[in-house]
Amino acid sequence: MKKIRCALIGSGNIGTDLIYKIQRSPVLEPVWMVGIDPESEGLARAREMGLKTTAAGVDGLLPYVLEDNIQIAFDATSAYVHAENSRKLNELGVMMIDLTPAAIGPLCVPPVNLKAHAEKVEMNVNMISCAGQATIPIVYAVSSVQSVSYGEIVASLASKSIGPGTRANLDEFTYTTSNAIEIVGGARKGKALAIINPAEPPMMMRNTISCLTDAEPDQARITASVLAMITEVQKYVPGYRLVNGPLFDGNRVTVFMEVAGLGDYLPKYAGNLDIMTAAATRTAEMFAQEILAGTIQLKPLEVA
Amino acid sequence: MSADQSLKGRKVIIHDMCLRDGMHAKREQISIEQMVKIASALDDAGVPLIQVTHGAGMGGNSLQHGFAPHSNEEYLSAVVPKMKQAKVSVLLIPGLGTMKELKSAYDCGARSVHVATHCTEADTSPQHIAFARKLGMDTTGFLMMAHLNTPEGLAEQGKLMESYGAQTVYITDSAGYMLPADVKARVSALRAVLKPETEIGFHGHHNMGMGIANSIAAIEEGASRIDASVAGLGAGAGNTPLEVFAAVCERMGIETGCDLFKLMDMAEDLIVPMMDHMVRVDRSSLTLGFAGVYSTFLLHAQRAADCFGVPARDILVELGRKKMIGGQEDMIVDTAMTMARERGLLKLAAV
Numbered sequence: 147m148k149k150i151r152c153a154l155i156g157s158g159n160i161g162t163d164l165i166y167k168i169q170r171s172p173v174l175e176p177v178w179m180v181g182i183d184p185e186s187e188g189l190a191r192a193r194e195m196g197l198k199t200t201a202a203g204v205d206g207l208l209p210y211v212l213e214d215n216i217q218i219a220f221d222a223t224s225a226y227v228h229a230e231n232s233r234k235l236n237e238l239g240v241m242m243i244d245l246t247p248a249a250i251g252p253l254c255v256p257p258v259n260l261k262a263h264a265e266k267v268e269m270n271v272n273m274i275s276c277a278g279q280a281t282i283p284i285v286y287a288v289s290s291v292q293s294v295s296y297g298e299i300v301a302s303l304a305s306k307s308i309g310p311g312t313r314a315n316l317d318e319f320t321y322t323t324s325n326a327i328e329i330v331g332g333a334r335k336g337k338a339l340a341i342i343n344p345a346e347p348p349m350m351m352r353n354t355i356s357c358l359t360d361a362e363p364d365q366a367r368i369t370a371s372v373l374a375m376i377t378e379v380q381k382y383v384p385g386y387r388l389v390n391g392p393l394f395d396g397n398r399v400t401v402f403m404e405v406a407g408l409g410d411y412l413p414k415y416a417g418n419l420d421i422m423t424a425a426a427t428r429t430a431e432m433f434a435q436e437i438l439a440g441t442i443q444l445k446p447l448e449v450a
Numbered sequence: 451m452s453a454d455q456s457l458k459g460r461k462v463i464i465h466d467m468c469l470r471d472g473m474h475a476k477r478e479q480i481s482i483e484q485m486v487k488i489a490s491a492l493d494d495a496g497v498p499l500i501q502v503t504h505g506a507g508m509g510g511n512s513l514q515h516g517f518a519p520h521s522n523e524e525y526l527s528a529v530v531p532k533m534k535q536a537k538v539s540v541l542l543i544p545g546l547g548t549m550k551e552l553k554s555a556y557d558c559g560a561r562s563v564h565v566a567t568h569c570t571e572a573d574t575s576p577q578h579i580a581f582a583r584k585l586g587m588d589t590t591g592f593l594m595m596a597h598l599n600t601p602e603g604l605a606e607q608g609k610l611m612e613s614y615g616a617q618t619v620y621i622t623d624s625a626g627y628m629l630p631a632d633v634k635a636r637v638s639a640l641r642a643v644l645k646p647e648t649e650i651g652f653h654g655h656h657n658m659g660m661g662i663a664n665s666i667a668a669i670e671e672g673a674s675r676i677d678a679s680v681a682g683l684g685a686g687a688g689n690t691p692l693e694v695f696a697a698v699c700e701r702m703g704i705e706t707g708c709d710l711f712k713l714m715d716m717a718e719d720l721i722v723p724m725m726d727h728m729v730r731v732d733r734s735s736l737t738l739g740f741a742g743v744y745s746t747f748l749l750h751a752q753r754a755a756d757c758f759g760v761p762a763r764d765i766l767v768e769l770g771r772k773k774m775i776g777g778q779e780d781m782i783v784d785t786a787m788t789m790a791r792e793r794g795l796l797k798l799a800a801v
Contacts, residue, residue, distance in 0.1 A: 343568070356514075
């Protein structure tokens with residue numbers, strides 16, 4: 147079967163893990179890996195795995211986009227360079243999946259709103275953050291039963307799974323995730339907290355999701371909705387697991403989750419890496435299926 | 451030469467924690483009126499730095515850390531204009547608080563900040579430290595749960611914070627676990643690598659009764675800033691009790707510039723009467739110190755114990771075993787629920 151050819155930008159933890167996810171996809175094929183450091187481990191690994199590589203940033207990829215028929219690119223660099231990367235690739239008709247907190251395109255959480263984005267043929271969709279992917283489905287599961295005035299999520303992440311880019315830009319992570327709890331999760335106000343824990347052996351990614359409902363929570367319906375959503379997420383992240391809850395205390399609903407990764411690039415504790423790359427891959431697959439079926443067509447974006 | 455002679459004439463800047471760490475001991479429930487009254491008394495007693503925020507600092511108002519009756523901005527705006535000599539500081543933990551909130555605190559008159567990270571994660575603070583310096587704030591890098599890193603490891607982390615712009619680096623014994631020899635090893639390791647003009651501070655908790663001894667040990671190795679709290683009002687068994695520390699300093703000839711008798715009166719007349727529980731070393735707070743658990747977990751663990759029927763001490767020991775760190779308060783309820791289920795006290799709502 148024909149596959150849609152992809153480029154990966156950023157050779158850090160996320161970019162490298164993406165190679166594994168995309169190689170397994172029936173509709174996607176990883177072709178290029180873009181880095182900025184010729185000596186980087188990520189580029190070396192990408193070459194070993196059969197990808198073409200450049201250490202000259204996105205500009206090193208541009209001359210090959212058309213001849214190699216690249217149609218989807220994943221950006222796992224930083225919020226600061228994403229806008230420029232996106233502009234250059236969109237001009238060539240490449241659809242952009244943004245794994246940075248830049249969030250210039252619409253926010254995407256696959257089980258909540260992916261279908262709507264694919265139908266609109268968005269040329270840039272943003273994957274929010276690992277914590278966003280792990281928690282917003284649950285916020286949405288509650289807010290789709292009854293209105294939520296406040297959603298708060300706490301993500302605990304193993305120190306070894308957090309790369310230098312995220313560390314140096316924690317505020318961007320906080321802003322983007324908080325905003326997405328409102329826009330995608332459906333809470334009127336959202337707040338995101340991140341904790342980086344250095345315990346050895348590394349702790350599995352944990353997420354606690356709390357929602358305040360306006361009216362007294364309908365326990366049976368909320369529990370059913372949360373469990374159904376967990377099943378949806380498990381379709382692309384099998385290690386997404388309920389540990390405790392839903393716990394009901396007055397108008398507060400709390401759900402305690404754990405995310406085990408597949409152990410592709412980093413070990414299983416780095417569920418945060420997996421849920422991000424798996425969500426991005428699922429998003430790309432949805433677009434790829436539509437492109438292959440001829441229902442959508444990517445067009446170069448005119449840039450003023 | 452004995453220690454008391456060698457420290458004679460040393461100048462130490464005392465930083466009061468009643469109105470920040472003390473918020474934890476009050477479940478974040480301190481009124482604006484109490485804030486102003488206490489800060490004014492501290493100012494009058496000559497305490498040069500006073501921290502005023504939610505117990506978890508900027509962005510602390512949350513389900514995770516509790517909601518205070520007022521915003522940080524409201525507290526700061528009420529306290530700052532009343533200060534005659536004291537500077538007001540805030541706490542900022544990256545991942546919880548943001549630069550937007552720091553700017554807003556600055557606009558309300560805060561002029562000093564503790565930028566706090568776990569003791570191995572200093573590299574989550576560069577943007578916040580740099581931003582605080584850009585605002586012209588007295589900027590401290592605050593390495594929490596410092597017993598969980600080696601002296602050499604802490605020195606490396608402190609050096610990073612200095613490179614981002616921190617003017618002071620703190621060893622923070624959040625669990626009240628350290629003994630004087632632990633403090634000395636860590637402060638001297640920091641002193642050996644930091645620039646001479648970079649100050650070193652120590653923030654203690656009294657869970658093992660070591661607040662004063664540890665602070666003096668830090669000064670012996672070159673620390674020049676000490677966090678303390680009048681009557682010890684703070685998380686766990688409280689912080690280093692400020693009036694006791696001031697008395698010890700006075701006997702040793704360490705200069706703090708504070709009025710001892712005013713501090714004593716304040717402890718007795720203002721702080722102790724407002725305590726909801728006696729802040730002291732008891733079974734639970736001693737467990738924190740002994741097991742090396744974040745002091746703020748204490749009241750959360752007691753609440754979870756009441757809810758799920760698992761003793762607080764068992765929960766705290768398990769949290770220590772799982773190496774939970776500051777900010778993971780959600781894991782207290784989670785751990786209590788899991789333990790309750792294992793003990794047949796709780797059925798899982800749904801699997």
